[in-house]
Amino acid sequence: MNKNRTKKIVFSALMAALTAAATMVIHIPSAFSGYIHLGDGMVLLSGMLLGPVAGAAAGGIGSMMADLLSGYVFYAPATLIIKALAAFAGGYLYLHLPFKGHGGSFRPLPFLAAGIGSSIAVTGGYFLFELAVYDWPAAVSNVPFNLVQNLFSLIAAGVLLPVLLRVRELRELNRNSAS
Template identity: 45%
Template sequence: MTGKNIRKLVLAALLAALTAVATMIIRIPTPTQGYIHLGDGMVLICGILLGPGLGALAAGIGSMMADLIGGYMAWVPGTFAIKALTALLGGWLYHRMAGKGMNTITRVVLCGIPAEIVMVLGYFVYEVGMEVVMGSSMGAAAAAVVLGVPMNIVQGIAGIIVGAVLLPVLSHASAEMGEKIRA
């Protein structure tokens, strides 16, 4: 394994851990039994710093670990898939915008909006599916779950803001880490 591969693996593990911590450290409870957190910012950063593939894996694992540790067992598989897809799309879009003359904050916002839409829609579909599996009709499940959509939108907006603020700091730290490994 080369030094560059080791650096990427270490960075992926670190970002997965930071994603879990950001998800768990500040939890604002919602009326729908969920919570708003800052982890979505780290999900976007995973996709941006690591690229869509490895970033998706780190974001999915970190977010899933927060649910696992926090006792949200029913959400673990859905969270892994939804946050991985969020990071995948966000990272892919961010890198596609390279060289288009946009600053970092603009790129984070423009990649974050569709990525967070994936998060909102993903949780809606997952929650409806859980309700149907527990015996609700599709219509009743959708009606019940739609109440959580505004809270997920707020979480997505918070994630975009956190990502835009933290990306320059973590990009700098990531670059310094690479220089120290090469030395």
């Protein structure tokens, strides 16, 4: 196994753990069996730092682990899929949208596009899941909570990403993910 692949696996495991921790630390229950947390910021960061595929694995697994450890076992399978899609969308948009700058530097417009894409995946994914499991009023009632959660997560990711991209290993990993 080459050195870069080992680093990517290690950082993916670290991001999964940070995603689970960020999801569990600030934990505000919402209307229907869900909760507001900052873990989506880590999901978005996972996609942007690690690339769409490794980021999807880290974000999905970390979020699912938080559900399992917090007693939201029913949501865990949906969370794995939804958060993996959110990290994939965010990572893909951030790394592939053309904008001034180069891989390894903070790029504001691709960041906002990534945040919006990730938010659409989370809000839409949970809406569809809750629509299938509960009913229309229950699914609609959680949309505002998901939007608030996405806003705070976008702010957290926006504060952390420029700082994290100053770390040489993460900057190089980000550059390699873009290619």
